[in-house]
Amino acid sequence: MDRIQLPADPIFEVVAAAAAELGVEAYVIGGFVRDLVLKRPSKDIDVVCVGDGIELAELVSQKLKHKPKVSVFKHFGTAMLRAGDWEVEFVGARKESYREHSRKPEVETGTLEDDLKRRDFTINALGISLNRHNYGELVDRFNGLGDMKKKIIRTPLDPDITFSDDPLRMMRAIRFASQLGFDIAPETFDAIIDNKDRIRIVSQERITDELNKIVLSPAPSYGFKLLFASGLLHLIFPKMVELHGVESIKGNSHKDNFYHTLQVLDNVAQVSDDLWLRWSAILHDIAKPDTKRYHEKVGWTFHGHEEKGARMVPKLFKDLKLPLNEHMKFVQKLVRLHLRPIALVKETVTDSAIRRLLFEAGDDIDALMKLCRADITSKNDSKVKRYLQNFDKVERRLVEVEESDKLRNFQPVITGEIIMETFGLKPSKTVGELKEVLTEAILEGKVKNEFNEAYTYLLKVGEEKGLEVVKTLSETEKGE
Structure with missing residues (x-):
């Protein structure tokens, strides 16, 4: 069996010791393992135990020197604590079942095998043992390591069931492909196409969260091309799809603004x-x-x-x-x-x-x-x-x-208050017009944005408009 070198941090030994004391099996699982293999930075650790995840978290806290606070989410059967730079989440192994009109699963206690099966993709269905008899051993029931080497996104189980159960996983498949530069396995991508309409049951906030991660990919055009080819983009961002295509009249064509936009996005x-x-x-x-x-x-x-x-x-x-x-x-x-x-x-x-x-x-x-x-x-x-x-x-x-x-974010030194005080005006259209004339004069270079020069120009403009000066301000009075 493959063994994975865990980071040199006491948190892993502490979890292992706590699990042994409770007599339960514990594994680091999911995205942390994926990123460790791919040598990507990660600060989130997911620990699955075949037992009570909340009990394990509380014992880990007691064993850590700083006794971190344990945040418990009883409804989900999870607990979380911070250990140094790590955010560690604990959960008991579980299995899930779904109803047709909801992506929220019904959860019950399960085995490690059940827990791995419920993962979205094989590259996320990896575990590392924290158990004394096989510490550091890789648990890979669905050849996730092989898929990582081949740079393939694939579901552990039937992709039609995976995406129908939780349609957000279609967005996640494309997000991971875009972030990692991986291909999506043909049968997995076909299932995205077949199940794309299921995305309608997912909240816009969750969709946009995945979309933003695609936008932040190293080459985001790849993710958008997958969204387009799958038909998902037509459902989640139809305005962008309208950019697609080339129209010709009498041999004159315009460029395809969809692909132009993707090129601009990649350039940025x-x-x-x-x-x-x-x-x-x-x-x-x-x-x-x-x-x-x-x-x-x-x-x-x-x-x-x-x-x-x-x-x-x-x-x-x-x-x-x-x-x-x-x-x-x-x-x-x-x-x-x-x-x-x-x-x-x-x-x-x-x-x-x-x-x-x-x-x-x-x-x-x-x-x-x-x-x-x-x-x-x-x-x-x-x-x-x-x-x-x-x-x-x-x-x-x-x-x-x-x-x-010095025009970046400049404001004319002659304010509306100064204009009103000079000519005895109340807030009005005339005040706005005078401010606009001054701004234009400064932008055109007719006057500098300095009090004396700009104020002299204001008096001249006011005279041309037939306004009577009721008080002439000096530069020292302008801030009073």
Whole structure:
């Protein structure tokens, strides 16, 4: 039998000693074993005992020097404690049965064999013995080690039953394939296709949790291609599926925006682990199907897709149960602005255009530039190289103008309160118009964002509008 070298940490010996004292068998099982074999980092340890998992956890706590608190979940028959950097969960071996309209199993006490059978994939149905007579011995009843070597995702039992019982496992199969770069066994993938409609009984939160893990994969396009090929993507994210396909009129075709989006996503993944920047890549062209038009003279256009796409972001986030907070606003901003740097590349870059981009992007300018670089996906290598070199120029100008004008997240020094006090105004449309005129003047470089120069300009604009000055403020009075 294969033996696996456990990490040099006292937690494993302590669990072994506690199990021996209670007269029960104990095994480290599941994802920890998989990651240990694959040499992936892991801090979660699952311990299965053929007996009372909660009793074992409590004795382990007593034997550890720091006597960690044991969190008990009686309904599930599990207990959890922290030991150093490890989070250790204990459960008694069990077997499960499912009802048709629920992915929540009925659980009863079982053998180690029963517990391994209920695991989703063979690579997760591995155990390492913590028993004195065979400590460190690998328990591998379904050839999970062989599947790991072959880089295959496969279910221990009939995949139709596995996925029908718990349809979230279809998402997990694709997630593991995407994270690990594994293939899904043909019969397993066929079962995903056959059972895809069962995903409807799974909560959106659980689906999106798996989807986010796919998005965070090293090359997330692989996971999305599997979702598409299985038909799952059509059910969980139909708006993305609408990007798929090429339409031709009179020999003029547009590119397939689905595969373009996946390429942009992979490009972003090479330079950033930020989940929300990756979601910006997924959604940057999401409105192209709604804005697609064909014109005899210019061919295919997608005018306004960036603005329409930005307006779609809140509903898409709500439907996917993604957070409706600053992360959503970040994605919305990048979708709205993703064409702006590209437009600068195509023309003489004016300071005014640079100022406006800095003003609108604020602290997200670096993320925006990463997205825009990723968006260059032409098959013409010289064209890509030329565009990226032009982006280098734009980024240099961004740095120069930012250092000179400090416009990243700038606020005009003349506030609405100063405008109202100067002209004796109440909150009104006129105040907003004056603020807008000042902002435009600063962005155009007509005046500096400094009090004296900007205030003098305000007085001039007010005079042109026929406003009467009721109080002239000095720079020292502006903060009072």
